[in-house]
Amino acid sequence: MFCVECGSEEKLYGSLCRECLLSKDLINSPSHIELEMCHDCGNFYDRGRWRDLDYVEQASRILDDKTKTHKQIDSIHWEIPEFEPVKGEHRVTCQAIAIIGGQEFKQDLEIGIRIRVQMCPSCSRRSSDYYEAILQLRRDGVASKDAEIELAIENQQILRYVDSLAGNEENAFLTKWGVVPGGMDYYIGSIVLAKNIAARMREGYGATIKESNSMVGMRDGQDLYRWTILVRLPIHGRGDVVAYDKKLYVVDAVSRKILSLKSVAKGQIYRMSPDDSKIKPVAKYSKLMEAVVVSYEGKAIQILDPENFKTVTVLRPPYLKQVGETVPVVRYDEQLHVV
Numbered sequence: 001m002f003c004v005e006c007g008s009e010e011k012l013y014g015s016l017c018r019e020c021l022l023s024k025d026l027i028n029s030p031s032h033i034e035l036e037m038c039h040d041c042g043n044f045y046d047r048g049r050w051r052d053l054d055y056v057e058q059a060s061r062i063l064d065d066k067t068k069t070h071k072q073i074d075s076i077h078w079e080i081p082e083f084e085p086v087k088g089e090h091r092v093t094c095q096a097i098a099i100i101g102g103q104e105f106k107q108d109l110e111i112g113i114r115i116r117v118q119m120c121p122s123c124s125r126r127s128s129d130y131y132e133a134i135l136q137l138r139r140d141g142v143a144s145k146d147a148e149i150e151l152a153i154e155n156q157q158i159l160r161y162v163d164s165l166a167g168n169e170e171n172a173f174l175t176k177w178g179v180v181p182g183g184m185d186y187y188i189g190s191i192v193l194a195k196n197i198a199a200r201m202r203e204g205y206g207a208t209i210k211e212s213n214s215m216v217g218m219r220d221g222q223d224l225y226r227w228t229i230l231v232r233l234p235i236h237g238r239g240d241v242v243a244y245d246k247k248l249y250v251v252d253a254v255s256r257k258i259l260s261l262k263s264v265a266k267g268q269i270y271r272m273s274p275d276d277s278k279i280k281p282v283a284k285y286s287k288l289m290e291a292v293v294v295s296y297e298g299k300a301i302q303i304l305d306p307e308n309f310k311t312v313t314v315l316r317p318p319y320l321k322q323v324g325e326t327v328p329v330v331r332y333d334e335q336l337h338v339v
């Protein structure tokens with residue numbers, strides 16, 4: 001085998017020797033490429049959407065698309081080193097890796113990578129107090145001043161969920177949230193996100209959902225609706241302590257049809273209907289007291305009564321594998337119980 005142009009018998013790349021190959025205009029790369037970045041959330045614009053992207057990967061993909069190659073080259077891709085994604089043009093030495101006749105052929109080229117900075121539609125809506133839905137989280141019997149404490153578990157869940165979607169879902173932000181009489185309100189940028197949260201509250205916490213909407217105007221030629229989603233939590237929440245036939249249970253899980261109760265004395269789980277009228281509330285999770293542990297051995301724990309600081313010996317629930325410096329307690333039937 002010899003080079004079809006000069007007849008050299010050196011190693012061939014396709015049908016040409018290295019020297020003849022290099023004399024060709026092999027790689028015709030753009031002198032610069034542009035990336036658009038949101039200065040608020042740091043997302044990048046990519047094929048019609050703003051996303052949480054690896055900008056180096058995105059830059060190499062754009063460069064792949066915009067590079068024209070000589071017909072000797074079977075395929076090409078770019079390796080771009082890490083660079084600081086700040087506004088302006090960055091001169092970056094990038095490596096083109098071309099495949100010619102099954103062999104890799106590498107070439108370093110300096111490319112200008114321009115980062116343009118603007119605000120993505122999601123962030124500009126957030127900054128203008130935009131919202132598509134109000135999610136109303138409610139539980140019967142919650143006093144407004146305590147709502148944030150009494151609904152702490154559910155509230156944390158909602159905030160975590162919004163966080164996990166921010167950057168992937170358009171308008172996945174909270175415009176504002178806070179305590180209102182009877183619960184918490186969340187002003188949510190995206191109706192899709194609001195419905196998702198409501199569905200999670202139904203699955204994980206047995207909430208009932210009511211939706212309503214009203215037209216509030218037009219946007220981009222389309223009717224704009226604002227939704228109200230009422231998420232009503234069942235009276236017994238996860239972690240609450242209840243009594244049934246004078247025995248104590250901790251609410252282990254709640255769904256629409258089943259309330260799972262964990263026996264404080266035996267550690268066993270019992271499933272029952274959330275509507276069973278024999279279930280009596282003893283203490284909300286947020287109202288459990290903490291008692292200082294004096295000592296413990298086997299099934300017994302000595303604790304300080306948090307109200308009069310007398311030492312009392314109580315039973316250690318079988319599910320309490322590790323005893324910390326304090327344990328959660330309730331007073332029921334005039335006695336303290338570790339739960």
Ligand SMILES: [Zn+2]
Pocket residue numbers: 003004005006007008016017018019020021
């Ligand atoms: Zn040659």
Ligand SMILES: [Zn+2]
Pocket residue numbers: 038039040041042043119120121122123124
């Ligand atoms: Zn943004």
